[in-house]
Amino acid sequence: MKPLPSDSTIEMKDAIGTVKSTAKSLSGGFAVAEAMRQTNPDVVACYPITPSTLVVEKFSELVANGEVDTEFVAVESEHSALSACLAATAAGVRSQTASSSQGLAYMWEVLYAVSGLRLPVVLHCANRALSAPINIHGDHTDTMGARDSGWIQLYAENPQEAYDNALAAVRIAEHPDVLLPVLGSQDGYTVTHSVERVDVLPDKEVKKFVGQYTPKSALLDIENPVTFGPLVSPKHAFELKLQGIEAMSRAEDVIDSIGEEFAFLTGRPLDSVELYRMEDAELVMVVIGSVAGTARVAIDRLRSDGTKAGLLKIRSYRPFPSTRICEVLGGKKAVAVLDRALSPGAPYSPLYTDICAALYSHGVILPLASFVHGIGGRDTYPKQIIEAFQRIEEKLKVGESMNQTEYLGIT
Amino acid sequence: MLGRQPERARLKLNLREISQEQELLAPGHSLCPGCVESVAVRQILNVAGPNTVVVTATGCLSVSTSPYPMTAWRNPWIHSLFANAGATVSGIEAAYRSLVKKGVMSDTTPTNFIVFAGDGGTYDIGLQSLSGALERGHRFLYVCLNNEAYMNTGIQRSSATLPGTWTTTSPFSETVAGKTQARKDMTAIVADHGIPYAAQASPHLWKDLMRKTKKALESEGPSFLNVLAACPRGWRTEPEIGIRLGKVAVDTCVWPIYEVDDGQWILNSKPREKKPVTEWLELQGRFSHLMRPGREEEVARIQKQIDLLWESLLIRCK
C-alpha cells in the first residue's frame, strides 16, 4: 500500500486494504487498459485519437493475444464507437469505449442518447483541448462541455486513480439505483503518458468486484421483446428526463458506498471529494484533475510559511457533491476555485459556477475567487498556486473584490 | 467471398399461408394511409420471423411506430439516432457474438439483425456508419426504405432524389426545375464494398422481395436491400396507387430490380418494353412542373440519366 503522508487529513473510513495488490509501473493510459483487461468487457468499440490512443492500442493487443475475450469493434468514427456501445449495452452486455477531445465532441448526440436510454456504458476519456487551434494537449474543455449530457463524470489525479476509477465506474454505472453511463477522465499526457506506480488488484478480486452485468431488459432477450428508444411526447418526456436527475442524485450515495467497498479491498479511499490539510485550513483551493498534486506541494510550502492553506479535490464532478462540499468549505476565510476549462460569455468557468451555486444555495457565503489554469496543455507550477493563494490573502486583508477571473501562467 | 448461413426454413410464397402468420409490425401505428414503408417491413419481417432484432434510424418509420408508451414492434426493437443505424446494428451483432462465445446464446438458429432506415438515413447522414459496418463484415441485413426524400421532416431532397423532383429544399421556379443534381447509385456503392449480397426490390414484386430477404438473411456477413417505398404525402399522389407506382418505376427503368450475389450482378426483372420516364413523372404531383410546356428539355435530361444508369446496369448484369 502507498503510505499516506502523516500530516494528511484524508479521511480513511474503512480503508483497510484487505487484498494484496501488485505494484506496477504504468502510465494513466495503460492503467486504464489494465483495468479494462481485468474487467473483460463483452464489447469494446473504439476509434483512435491522441492522447487516448494508447488505451485503444493496448486493448487491441490484449484482444489479439487472447488476454480478454472481448468483441473488439474497430469502428470508423467516434460517433459509431459510442453508438455501437449504446447498442451492445441495450443488447444486454457490458460495453466500454475510450476517447478524447474531438472524439468526445463527435460523440455528442450519442452521449445524450446513451444516458437518456439509461444504458450503463463506460467511457475512458483522456482530456484534451478542443480545436481550433488544433492542440493535442490537455485541458478540460472537452469533458466540461459534456457536463450536462447526463453522464456521471469522475476525474483522476494520477494513473492510480485512473485505474481505480475505471473499475469503480463499472459498478457505479450498473448499480440498479443508478443505471447511468460513466465517463472516467484523466488529463491528457500529464496523466495518460506519465508512468507512475500503480497498485493493481489481483485479477480474481477485480472479477469479483465488477461481477456480472445483469440488465433488466435486453434486446437479445428475444423471448421478451422490448422497445428501446421510442418517440416520447411532451406528455411524458419531462418525467422521463427527471428520472435521470433522480438517478444522478442517488448516484452520490452509490459512489460513496462503492468507494468504501473499494477502499476496504485496496486501502485507497475513493470518495467523491478528497481533502488535504483541510481541518484547520483558512484558505482553500478547489481543484479537479492532475493539478491536485501540484497544489499539495504548494500548500505544504504555504503551510511551512505559516499560511493555513488546504485543498479540496473533486473526484466526482457529476453528480456534484454539493452538500459535502458545503460542509467542508463552510466557515473558511476564502475559497479559490481552479478551473481548467473556459466557458466564453459565462460569468465564470464551470467548476467555479458549480461551487458558487452549491455554496449560495446552502447559505454558505464566503469570498470566492476564480482562477483558470492549464488551457491548451500549459503546465502549472507550485509557484503559481502559491502566488494565487498569496493574492487572495492580500485581497482579504485590504478588502478588495475577487470577482475577476485570473488566468495562471499566461505570458 | 464469405460463405452462407445454413438454409432457413422453406420460404412461404403462398398468400394464404403468409396471411396466417402473426404480423410482427402490429397494426395501429401512425404511418400515413398508403405509405408503402409498412408494406415492405411486413413482407421482410414475415420472412425474418420473431427471432429478429430490429434497428431503425430516425425517420417516418421509427417515429410512427413507437408513440410512448405504446409500440407497434413485436420484435426486440431499438432506435436511438438518425446517423447511427450501421453502428447500432454492429454493436448488437458484436454483443450477440460475445454471448455465443460465452455459451449464453446459441447460434444453431441464428438471430437475425435487420436495420430499416430511410434514404436520408442511408444515402446521406448514415452513409459513413453503414459503410463502416459493411467493411467490418458484421452479419446483418440493412434495408433502405427508399421514398426518395426526407419525408419525416416534411419532404426535403436527399441524394436519392431524382433530378427534376420538387421537394421543399429543391423547389421549382421559372428558372429552376426542381432538384438539379443527379441521384446517387447507392446499391452499386454498397455492392462495391464486396459484401455477400445486395439487391434492389419493390414491394409490388412481393415474391421477389421476400426471396431476396431470405437470401440476404442467409448471408454470412452484411447484406443490403434497397426497397422503393412510395410516399403519398411527399410524392403528391393518391394513397391507393403506391403499389402501382412501384410497377411503373420498374417498367420505366427508374427502379431496376436486380441483385448482386457474391459479386455476380443479376437482373431479376426486365421490363418487356422499356416505358418512357414520362409515364412515371405524370403520375406524381412532385413532377407536375415538368409536365408544363417548355420543360421538355428537363424531361429529356432525366430520361438520359435513367438510360445511362440502366445501360450501365445491363453491362454489369451481362
Ligand SMILES: Cc1ncc(C[n+]2csc(CCOP(=O)(O)OP(=O)(O)O)c2C)c(N)n1
Ligand atoms: C442529426 C440529425 N439531423 C437531422 C435530424 C432531423 N431528421 C429526422 S428524420 C429526418 C429525415 C428522414 O428521412 P429519411 O431517412 O429519408 O426517412 P423517411 O422519414 O423519409 O422515411 C431528418 C432530417 C435528426 N433527427 N438528426
